[in-house]
Amino acid sequence: MxxxxxxxxxxxxxxxxxxxxxxxxxxxxxxxxxxxxxxxxxxxxxxxxxxxxxxxxxxxxxxxxxxxxxxxxxxxxxxxxxxxxxxxxxxxxxxxxxxxxxxxxxxxxxxxxSWRTAAAGALAAKAGAPSQITALGILGSGHQAEHQARWASEILGTDQVVIWGRDPAKASRLVQSLCHQGFSARTAATVEEVFEHCNVVITCTPSTQAIVPVSAVKRGTHIVAMGADSLGKQELDPRILGLARVIMTDDRQQCAQRGELAHAIAAGLDTSKAEVSLGQVLAGNGAGRISDDDVTVADLTGLAxxxxxxxxxxxxxxxxxxxxxxxxx
The missing domain is CATH 3.30.1780.10 (ornithine cyclodeaminase, domain 1)
Known part of the structure; x- marks a missing residue:
């Protein structure tokens, strides 16, 4: 002090x-x-x-x-x-x-x-996760990626983590750190490889263009999108939100302005029937997933x-x- x-x-x-x-x-x-x-x-x-x-x-x-x-x-x-x-x-x-x-x-x-973001990501991951977790995928290799790997894997009950990063060397260092902490972690060469092995994927990069193609997303996948928290940022192909059965937003207005939802709206996609408040889901007054075959998305922009x-x-x-x-x- x-x-x-x-x-x-x-x-x-x-x-x-x-x-x-x-x-x-x-x-x-x-x-x-x-x-x-x-x-x-x-x-x-x-x-x-x-x-x-x-x-x-x-x-x-x-x-x-x-x-x-x-x-x-x-x-x-x-x-x-x-x-x-x-x-x-x-x-x-x-x-x-x-x-x-x-x-x-x-x-x-x-x-x-960083901590409150990690907590929100973990809670959102659990809120929309399918009943059986194959592995947790993380897109990103910075400190928030490590937080998400640790926090979300614990709340999901899995030690299987797959990391993809735009910098392969950083992704490898993160995997080494996670393995030293007791995780069964490995890198993936492509984003598509992450989605091939993981049915819960958290994206936490500062990307300004879509890095997740709609073709990579399989039935039953839950995505927590955290990187798009400022104007101009984007991680998901907007069509992913178009096929999602549930889209959880931490704040609908913020997400429509600067989150992944903003890109879906700009693309002319009608997501209104899929949208639900993450807070209502966490309170037990809404569903983060209807069935295990659903594609679901949590769009997080951060809350005061x-x-x-x-x-x-x-x-x-x-x-x-x-x-x-x-x-x-």
């Missing part, structure tokens, strides 16, 4: 108190509460960069009746690894919802966003509700520790 007029908690302090189950629980609740209209949040702000490629997202909001409001800044600069730097960075500011006074800064370096929930949890847990209590005192 850094000395200041208000506490500034570091990444190591945040990581010390947070547990995966707790994060899954609060992110699930946040997605459900968002679907019920219990979140006050302005549209996400974003800055897009071309040279070098990157983006910065700003989300802010509060739960109705909640004690705090949260402002989150998260960014990704995709050429950073070549410079020996982390791709992601960011922080969260937590304020008193009654007075506006700042409570704390979570200098999490973007990891809280998730940031509010995980920041609130982090503050509560930190302030319940001896260090946190001494700072508050």
């Amino acid at each position: 850094t000395s200041a007029m208000f506490p500034i908690y570091s990444l190591s302090e945040v990581r010390t108190v947070l547990r995966r189950k707790d994060m899954l629980d609060v992110v699930r609740e946040a997605i459900v509460r968002h679907s019920l209209g219990e979140v006050v949040a302005a549209p996400s702000g974003e800055l897009l960069f071309q040279q070098p490629p990157g983006d910065c997202h700003i989300r802010f909001g509060y739960f109705r009746g909640g004690a705090v409001f949260v402002v989150k800044i998260a960014m990704g600069f995709y050429e950073n690894p070549a410079r020996g730097l982390e791709t992601n960075n960011g922080l969260m500011l937590v304020f008193d919802a009654q007075t506006g006074k700042i409570i704390a800064v979570l200098n999490d370096e973007g990891w809280l966003t 509700a998730q940031d509010i929930a995980i920041a609130t949890l982090a503050i509560e847990l930190i302030q319940s520790t001896p260090l946190g209590r001494s700072v508050q005192g």
